[in-house]
Amino acid sequence: MSGDGLLMRAAQAFLAPLLAVALAMVVGDLLILTYGESPATVYALLLEGTWGNWYGFGQVIYKTMTLTCTGLAFAYAARAGLFNVGAEGQLAAGGFAAALVGLLLPASIPGVIAVPVCIAASMIAGGASGAIPGVLRARFGASEVIVTIMLNFVLLALLNYVVASHMAVPETLHTAEMNAGFVARLGSLFPVFAGSAANLTIVVAVLVAVFAWWKLFRTRSGYELRAVGLQPDAAEYGGIPVSRVWFRAMVWSGAFAGLGGINFVLGYKHYYEEGFAAGSGFLGIAVALVGRNHPLGILIAALLFATLSQGGLAVNALVPKQLVDILQAVVILAVATTVPEVQRLLRKTAASLVRRDAAEATP
Amino acid sequence: MRRTLYLLGALVAAHLLLLTISPSGATIAPEGEGLxxxxxxxxxxxxxxxxxxxxxxxxxxxxxxxxxxxxxxxxxxxxxxxxxxxxxxxxxxxxxxxxxxxxxxxxxxxxxxxxxxxxxxxxxxxxxxxxxxxxxxxxxxxxxxxREEEGSFLVGALAALAGGSKKVGFVGGMDIALIHKFEAGYRAGVMHVCPDCEVIAQYAGVTPEAFKNPGKGKELALSQYQQGVNVIFHASGSTGLGVFEAARTTGRLAIGVDADQYSEAPGHVLTSMVKGIDAAVYDAAKAVQTGTFVGGVRVFGLAERGVGYVYDDNNRALIPDAVRSRLLALEADIIAGRIKVPNTR
Missing domain, CATH: 3.40.50.2300 (Response regulator)
Structure with missing residues (x-):
């Protein structure tokens, strides 16, 4: 009986995303046809350019790493009932911190020490960026949606300024190459991946997904976090310090996003470049939605979105790359309307707005 | 649950059906001899x-x-x-x-x-x-x-000669060496034909955002026009769209960059400093085809017709013949090396 229930739950969890993907494919068919190309050719090219050869697959792995981190960032906060839309800035901050530490460390430091130090720096910078909206939310009740989205602009502008006017190599938008903290590319271990940007930080992403799952579902603090997310008032009544939970959730969320920065910085280019993963922070929201805020689902969803993103390049010769943007949008919209967490968040937002209006109406 | 399954089946069926369609104009395999x-x-x-x-x-x-x-x-x-x-x-x-x-x-x-x-x-x-x-x-x-500075030199001379004001303006995008080349050439061009002229040069910012901020462009341009500037040269990406808008609303003139930007504000674009990226790319392709491709740095200046300024039916009325012949003489001087155009401030 319980096995049956589990099966049903799993089937239901996968059904909505599957439906969304099917819908996106049909919309894609129609768009490709209106563009005058044959859907079979385009989809074949998309698959061939992503899962069809080791290089393409490596690129998918590369993109999966960052999207997993930003997806986890959104999901972790969402489980506490918070919308962290600031992954874009937190990701950049994490990447910058990793590159900065890599630049400051002497080249003689062995990788076993340098890499963890850089990774820690990325998480601390991301976590600090998440702590600001966390404090404002927990102490003063400021809407984390607005604070995080505005903080994106502040962080990106600040980093752009620091890099462009003080650290950039002339005629470029990036810093000098780091001295230490290099993570091996997959291509140097398995020659089939040669040339691909994929690197061992993907292992870190998978480990962090496992860590997030363990923390959310196997620890007391995770239980408290989910309780707060489901019903903060009841959690408070049950003795859970809601403000503290919110603060911690935002710090972890920011740390996960910041970690995504090591993919480009430690694993690929070994320097911080302006806009190195532009859009990945926001795409992480979609990844979390499609992955239903579950670490395992997020890994799968990150693979899906990474495939679409890399596939967009592969089919770019036949159709404009906006095609895959539209496919991603269809998946997001279709899933967003079916995911219970989203429905609940939407309902809650609406309810709180009504409450606020009522409170303002009564002097 | 059952309804959802039916829906999924219907979508997959529709997808498979659509996959079989192949429009007549669809790309198949590349063929032919060309590059x-x-x-x-x-x-x-x-x-x-x-x-x-x-x-x-x-x-x-x-x-x-x-x-x-x-x-x-x-x-x-x-x-x-x-x-x-x-x-x-x-x-x-x-x-x-x-x-x-x-x-x-x-x-x-x-x-x-x-x-x-x-x-x-x-x-x-x-x-x-x-x-x-x-x-x-x-x-x-x-x-x-x-050599953006050489084209900028000529439009600078044009701004001073045809602007009708001792003050000429420059709006740059991001404050970096690449854009300083434009400013340096422009300034040198102004000073060459009008030593007592003043160049008001401003930048929209220090981040790449400065290349896509039309609001800031308009603000800078309006303040320059107010100070008595009649012509503004912009080298600022889409920030320049704001400069053109300011030119339109105040009835003054602006100079476009990279490509002919006349259509952005017809009647208010004195000229555009054009960069022959199309010609450079075409030349590279042609060199590959004829087997004369040589690696290394290729620099395109006035002599190679890699940079220049627009002079056609749209802006002929704005440029007196005397000014045009002066510009042609300056161009010849630069090509012959009689005038050295600076590329840094």
């Missing part, structure tokens, strides 16, 4: 009406007159740049063109990895050794650089 050219655009992508569209035009020109087959890739995030170049190189393209200085590292890596493919990079940032000498490039890579 294969791949172009990877800057992150801004096509439709910027200057930089990327110039490269696109060069590709179209090669397709028309060299029967080349041209493929385009528009990268998104950072890693897409190398991925796009690699996709094209791995297919064995004859020439792969990267558009923008941001490709410098990527194109260098790829050129070393694919010695049989020719590469060209517009605005490639040539690295120098500790003594300041440029480092040699791989033999299959050509860096396409432009």
């Amino acid at each position: 294969d050219i791949g172009i990877v655009f800057d992150v801004g992508g096509r439709g910027d009406k200057s930089f990327n569209d110039g490269a696109y035009l060069g590709g179209m020109l090669a397709a028309d007159s060299l029967q080349a087959r041209v493929r385009y890739i528009e990268p998104g995030e950072g890693s897409d740049r190398e991925a796009g170049l690699r996709l094209l190189a791995a297919e064995g393209m004859d020439l792969v063109v990267a558009v923008g200085f941001i490709f410098t590292d990527d194109v260098l890596t790829l050129a070393r990895e694919y010695p049989d493919v020719k590469f060209a990079d517009v605005d490639f940032a040539v690295a120098t050794d500790s003594l300041g000498n440029p480092l040699p490039l791989p033999p299959n890579l050509v860096a396409l650089k432009f």
